[in-house]
Every structure is written in structure tokens, then in C-alpha cells.
Amino acid sequence: MAVVDPVFRIAPTTQNYDWGKIGNDSKVAQFASGAEISGFTLKESAPYAELWMGTHPKSPSGVLGSDQTLPEYLAAHPQLMGDHIPKRFDTANGNLPFLFKVLAIGKALSIQTHPDKKTAEELHAAQPTVYTDPNHKPEMALALTSFKALCGFRPLPQIASYLKSVPEFRSLIPSVVVEQFLGIFPSATVPEQKGALRALFAALMTAEVPKIKEELAKLITRYQSGGATETEKDVKDLVLTLNEQFPGDIGVFCSFVLNYVSMEPGEAIFLGAGEPHAYVSGDIMECMANSDNVIRAGLTPKQKDIPNLVSGLTYIAAPPTNHMVKPTKFSQSTLSYDPPIPDFTVLEVKVRKGEVESHKAIHGPSIAIVVEGTGSVEWQNGEKSLQLSTGNVVFLGAEVAVEFKGVSEGNFTVYRAFVE
Template structure:
């Protein structure tokens, strides 16, 4: 039984995905010859899934069995510490690895914590299809735009004062209470969180008529180039973009209360349970706990669950730096992204010279890798075993396995590897 082997990912064709060959999801699936996959230039290719989630499990390329079935039969590939900590004896990995290709903004959303996920799954298993939480990290592989977490309270106050259309949706008593606390020295205190929650709930539960009327006024003002202060100009392009995609949607007003971030390739953000966010544009590697639970409330044609979103948020107001994952060296040509949760970390391997090599020492748990640029060879067992891997190829590495990456041609070999160890 091989410690390293190729697996077959799956694709998800959601409305927000990039279309045809413009999507890296489609490029990777096509280049790695996923069985039965052909690119339709009119279709949106949104996500490439790599893992054991039952909604869309990966398969072992050589046998056609699901990855979870194979791992359940060979638990040493997961490792006993990981099995014991994450109850992974059934072969289900504690993480799910993805590529996202985003043309149109994803929904205003958050993910439940473990206790809430269990309740939602028990109450609505048709909507919340597993009982797990879903902390996640997005690592940009192209320029990437996102909304993540609540802005600092003074910033929100500035936007409220500058945007009469937004202010009109909030009851005066709620607005006054928030503004009186917006410069508090304890921005994450219970009173401040309650005030922010009341403002956000007022916006998200506003009646449809006033929402559409005020958004129409806002878009008209922005289209004419009219703004009330310099801060407001930061969100003009975003508001107009979102309105083109979701005309009259309440989620557009979240541009004023959530941090707007622009990531360059190699930069990453982490969203824990209860943190509101929406990915706006670009392509990224995404890694998360093994779950598909999403609570949505705007910018989506899918089911919206505003009460559970509003009740489940942390209401932690902070600069976007709170969500940044700072990279660290992993080995000579590899960079580690290690968010503050136990289910996963991600390593980027980048080799630029023909024949360049990089050795990864054993990690105590399983991992999944994907080639996103170039081609090369992956070796293990002291170089006695190996496999060739090109663009889009996905492979599994068993626990406690030393692996070597070798660049096979001119140009960069880039591999992203998600793993867990305890």
C-alpha cells in the first residue's frame, strides 16, 4: 500500500463561479483529466473539492474507491493521534481543501460554532447537513477581494454619518446608542457588542420597500460621483459592483459595516465561527474544518437565515489585520500558513529552477496536495518510490511520510499542501 497516491477531486458549478477556461477550477480539472470532465465555456466552475466530505468525496485514482473508504481500511495513513482527537476512524479527514474561482460575490455569511452546528443539523438536516463547525482560511492565488469581520466601531460610525441612505434603515434610538459608544475604550465590551448587534440586526431585517428605495438613491448618488467624504469613496466601486450582481439586495449595505480587504497572491485571512464575511472576487486556496454549513443572509439566491446569522455572530469589531494569517518558513522553499485552530494548516511549495528539490520532514497526520503551477515529481521512501504530477493533479500523503518535491521543467513548480497533526 503506497503512502503517497493520486486522488480525483470533484467540481462544484455554483452561479458565482468563473466561467469556462477563465476558471482555475476548470483549468485544474481539465489538465489533470478528471474522468468525465469537459469544459463548457458557458458554465460557472466555482469550487474544486479535495477531501472526504460526503457531499462530494474524492476518489483514489488507481482503484475508484472513495478516499474515506480507503483511509478507513488503512488507518495508519491518518495516524492514531489524529484518529483519536478527531474521531477519524471512519476515514473522514478533519479538514476539507478547496480551490475557489470567484467571478460574482458569494453570500453574506457566517459559519456556526460546533454546538450551534449540532443544534442546526438536528433541527434542519435538509439545510445544515452536518453537525460540524467550519472555521476557514482563504489563501489568495490571484488578486482577491473580500469582506471579513466587522469594521472598527469608529469606522462604522463614520460611514453611518456619511450615508443617509443606510442611516434611514436604523431606528433613531438604536443609532444614537451605537454612536454614543463608537469611540469606546472597550470596543469589544458587552455594551458595545450589543449596540453593534442592534445596528446590524436593524439593517438586515429592514423592510424590502425601504431597502430598495434607499439603495436606489445610494446607487444614483454614486453613479453621479457624489460622496460625502473621503472615507465613503473607498466603497463606491464595491457598492456599484454588488448592485450590478444583486440589484436592490440588503447585503450591499454590509459594505459599510464589514472590513473590505484586498489580498495579493500569497496573503491569507482566517474566519472563525461567527465571523461575518463574503468573498467578492478572485481565486484562492480555501481550507476549512470538514463541513459544508453556511448561514446566509444576503447577496445570494439561496436560502437566507437572517435570525440565525444575527444571533450567531461574535460582534467583534476590529481592523482586518485581526483576520490576517502571517506566513512563516516551513523549510527552504516552503511557507507555512497556520491559523489558530487544530484541524488544518497549509504549506505552499515554490521551486523555480529546473531540478530544484525540496524535502518535507514527516508530519504526524495526513495531508492533501495540489499542483497549481508547473509540473514535477513527488518522491518518498528514500526516493525509491515516486509519481509524476502536473497542473491540477491532486495527491494524498500518509502520516509520518517524508516527501521530496522536484521541479521538472523551466518555470515555477507550485504546490499547496493541507495537513493536520496533533
């Protein structure tokens, strides 16, 4: 087997979705400018939504200095995956188990969920042009800037309080469903609570479009005239923002059933299969299983699939803290964000000029991106190294110990995703 360097630069790809931040305001555009992507020229009027780092067939990364894509290169050099990962995950054709991204959100993403593995396989078989792969897509979002999102169902008493105080919301739900939902407290079993929440959400998402537009117009008029009640004050600005971006869309009413969270850099949330969510604004690192499957139901001009979304949700109602991922210490200057799935873990490395951070060998492959400053990564006891600057992306093979060194004034910050 040919000897290859286990650490090398790769070229990510960009996705210019409509919801992305515009031009150099986008972290995606900033990092892409430093990534040496062939043919990339920043356009100040274009939206830059996502930077992809990985092997997904929709948009695989390239290997700098080679005409091969990353999956082609990994297929030719399987030793870079290590011995452990192919035993647990499908690594055929150089497939990594995870997909690493940067997202720059200028406008809210769709109300969405992601299928579990079994459902993903069924959806892919039935609608391969819509659900383009058979994989699940649990995901973690880690804030690079101030970040806002809708994630998971609110605790049931909160939803009940909105039903009581927001007549426009309540009028979209049949009275029998409203009565069933408000009547579940306090003695209902968990299955009964989930059943009532499912009935409420299904009724909301299948409300007739003319009625949605009529009630939303009333709600917006009331909010703009200062008529928000005390209960509504925490969602008023969100409702106005979402309606400005997606006028008359049913997704605006999801403000009353989904948790609204504000996060600062270093905070992270995890969303497993069947958890409804929508990212609203900000720049994030995102890591997920290697999939692009999205089931949408609102805040989007794209195809909606409300039946599959409603049928695939967990209907777990809990505070947003239920989704938070608390970092732990990986090494001296590295934090580990480790969600409750085997597909990926993300490390945050932060060193200053002259500081050195050592990472022991990891039993699986990694992808790392520099998001701040300049420095280097060294391996083979310092015999080999790569100089790195903001936007540079590197692949690190399994079983290689590395050191990150800061060079610039201020922080040298790297995010490293791996599977082990």
C-alpha cells in the same frame, strides 16, 4: 494489515455554482482539466466555482486507479491516518478533519458566517436538509490571484462615520439604535460596544424590503451622478458592483459595516466561527474544517437565515489585519500558513527546475495540489515517486517523509494541507 503506498493520486470534484468564473477563465476549470477526473469535459459557457479535495460526504474525492472513494479507501487502510489524529478527531468511515478547496469567484458569494461546533450540532439536528453536517467550519483563504473580500466588522469609528455621512444607510436603522451606537464612544465597555453593534446589524438585516430597495436606489443614483462624499469613496465601486450583481439586496449595505480587503497572491485571511464575510472576486486556495455549513443573510438567491446569523456572530470589530495569517518558514522553499485552530495547516511549496524541497514526516494525513508547473514527489528515500503536473492532486499518508522536485522551467508550486 495490507501494505499500501502512502502517496497516491486522487480525483477531486467540481462544483458549478452560479458565482463561479466561466470556462477556462476559472482556476477551478484549469486544474480540473489536469486532474484526470472521470467524465470531466470543460464547457466554456459553464461556471466553475469550487474544486473539492477531501472526504466530505456531499462530494468525496476518488482514488485514481480504484473504484473506491477516498473515505472508503481511508476506512479500509486506517494506517494512512496515523496514530495521533484518530485520538483527537472523528476519523470514522475515513473522515479527514479538513476539506481543501480551490475557489474561482466571478461574482460575490453570500454574506455569511459559519457556526461553532455546538451550534452546528443544534442546527443539523433541527434542519438537517439545510445544515447537512454537525461540524464547525473555520476557514482560511489564501490568494492565488488578486482577491477581494468582505471580512469581519469594521472598527466601530468607521461604521459611525458611514452612519453620519450615508443618509441612505442611516435611514434603514431606527433612530434610537443609531443614537445608541453613536453614543457609545469613547467610554463604553467592550460588552456595551458589542451590544450596540449587534443592535445596529440586526436592525439593518431585518429592515423592510421595500425600504431597502428604495434607499438603495437613492444611493446608486447618487453614486452614479458623482455624489459620493470623501468618506464614501473607498466603498463606492464596491456598492455599485454588488448592486449590479444583486439588485436591491440588503447585502449591498453590508459594505458599510464589514471590512473590505484587497489581497495579492501569497496573502491569507482566517475566519473563525461567527465572523461575517463574503468573498467578492478572485481565485483562492481555501481550507476549512470538514463541513459545508453556511448561514446566509444577503447577496444570494439561496435560503437566508438571518435570526441564526445575527445570534451567532462574535461582534468583534477590528481592522482587516486582525484576520490576516502571516506565513512562517516551514523548510527551505516552503511557507507555512497556520491558523489558530488544530484542524488544518496549509503549506506553499515553490521550487524551480532542478531544485529539491524536503519535508520531514508529518504526524497526520495531507492533500496536495499542483497549481503551477511540473515536477515530482518522491518517498522511501527516492525509491518511489510520482510525476506531477498542474491540476494533479495527491494524498500523502501520515509519517511519510517526501521530497518535491522541480522539472519545468519556472516555478513548480504545490499547496499542501495537513492536520497534525
